[in-house]
Amino acid sequence: MTAHVIADDAEALAVAAGLAEAFRTEAPVRDAERRLPYAELEQLSASGLLGVTVPADHGGADVRQETLAEVFRLLASADASLAQIPQNHFVYVNVLRRQGTTEQRKFFFGEVLAGRRFGNAQSEAGTRHVQDIRTRLLPLPDGSHELTGVKHYSTGALFADWIPVLARAADDNLYVAYVPRDADGLTVVDDWDGMGQRTTASGTVRLDAVTVPADRLVPHHLTFRGPQLHGAVAQLLHAAIDAGIAGGALAEAAEFVRTKSRPWFESGVDTAAEDPLLIQRFGELDLQVRATEALLGVAARAVDAARDELTDASAAEASLAVAAAKAHTTATAVLVADALFEVSGTRAALDSLNLHRYWRDARTHTLHDPARWKIQHLGRHVLNGTRPPRHGLL
Template sequence: MRRIASDEEALSAARDLAADFAKTAAARDRDRILPHAELDRLSACGLLAITVPKAYGGAGVSAGTVARVTALLSAADGSIGQIPQNHFFMLEAVRLQGTEEQKRFFYGRVLAGERFGNALSETGTRTAHDHATRLERNGDAYVLNGRKFYSTGVLFADWIVVVATSEEDGRSVVAFLPKDAPGITVIDDWSGFGQRVTGSGSTLLEAVDVHPFAVLSFSALFETPTPMGPFAQIMHAGVQQGIAEGALAETIRFVREVARPWRDAGVERHGDDPHVVASVGEVTIRVEGAKALLARAGRFVDEATAEPTEASVAAASIAVAEAKIASTDAALLAASKLIELGGASATLARHDLDRFWRNARTHAVHDPQLWKYRFVGNYWLNGVHPPRHGAI
């Protein structure tokens, strides 16, 4: 198993894999071919261990690098770009709340190529952040019961990381479970019209035994200032940024190689139509602007990681929210312009170009953009810090 040693090496590896993944992205989306082989390649090349701290044998890369790696993979395939988000999210939980023994164990498993999948959200609760899943004391250990949905990455994981409510004190906890543990059933029932191969289906938990070593506090991750929230969200911003960049690149290719000019344009090439040229310029500015905001947000997250305070964590959350807003707007614009500028042939099923819009639209509802505008405005206008819950 390869070990990546630096930010530069991580970015190079992501570029190489993304170039390969892009070649078969349309087929994966169109035929819903789950990316088991692609996830194995991500593990084998060491990319899924890049956030393991240097002291434990990892690269300990910056938040900006994690976001950029996410964007590179998402430009090739939005689903593949999103799947590692939960893996890195739970690695950050181990860094912030794990004991020394937990860190050594779980970091070691990830360095050996194992993957975490997420079982966090549920259907049927009052909000997506409420959990009916319960962890109950059973002698010297625990037992877990519940049903999860939106379990992104679980189909490809070695470990299922479950967020549940502790019956002992009502606080949220995280339980790390081997995927093959008795009582766990993973169901491939994700039917979203976008991000079709993230494997975000159901996880059933029926009297699953949980060792105390596998449990850490989830509530504590947000009760005091930590970079957990902005770190989680900067990867989601990276997904949208990648989709935007992928849609723009495909627009340029399609305009150059496939699309025909409109008869009133009086040009030989569609790419010489002044309206098309202006539109590509507009999209490029939006995509590059969002890219700059994402890089800026990475610096804020790194500052909050180095010195987590009320002020630094709030500043990081706002910077990430700004980047997420910009990248989402850029992705939806670029994906729509791809079809508009590509013309009628761009709608043909064999090209599968609508996947960029479907992926961007589906992923964008993960955390509502309207609330991000409100928190950003309240921060700059009234000096009010945003809440700490991981979805800003």
């Protein structure tokens, strides 16, 4: 595979805007028919967007996180499933940047710049909680390891060239194993049946005695022994997806009201777009979307500032800023996707129009992790000065 290499932040944003427009057209049909976006992901790979966070000394643009968040917001405004698929890709590029050896970074950053995709095999079902990882790495005499376990919600794995797998070694420390998609003993099952984000193929990954060479293991546990931005970066991209869903739903609602809605007979106006009550409601929704996008920008800039000078204080501020953004984008995405029907009227509920995909996507994606705990950490900090924990989900 060959891919374009994006030069800078401005080009990354221009490419993302162009892809968003291209992806928007068939998004309702892909969702309705659960048509998996193989062709669109090939376009995404070829565009060079997947390589924009590769460090400059490895040939990448190394864009700011503010740029990356806007890339995800643009893509999600067009198709929230497509935007979700590469989220883990960037998270695991970041893991290599933080804990990879010189040789690992050289090899995998080269793969990324060539357009190859990382999936993920992270979450597990039936465990005590999300951090209870039971997939195991067993050492072999030749220095390699054997990987065994079952992963769920493995977004991107079906489409990936490499699948980063979160697992515990014999000493119970957490590692990421970068496993090729075609490895013996690795099976990806397309059994995702979520009501929303239907085309993410977030199914099951089964690992049956998969051999992992020592140079494909990254010590992820070391990330959390000092100030870190692993969780802030991952959550920032989730927040950007929710902001994109909200903006996309608002734009869709406005277009529907302008072109398809009838005015309420008591309004005394000729078109729905002139109805003063609808105008008021759209103003309220626009205010909500503007606020959520502003918080997203503040959070992204906080992450960038912390990357430039990483300390306990800067990492904590980045995590808190992202927590505030994520809590707000969660509420906004669900609110605006629901209000789409309120302002558009009965016809908007027709299944054939598939406008409910915005609500289904918002409701599904915002379940990723609870916003109430983001607010809890904000409250602890403002009242007692308690810094957020280093667990990678904040």
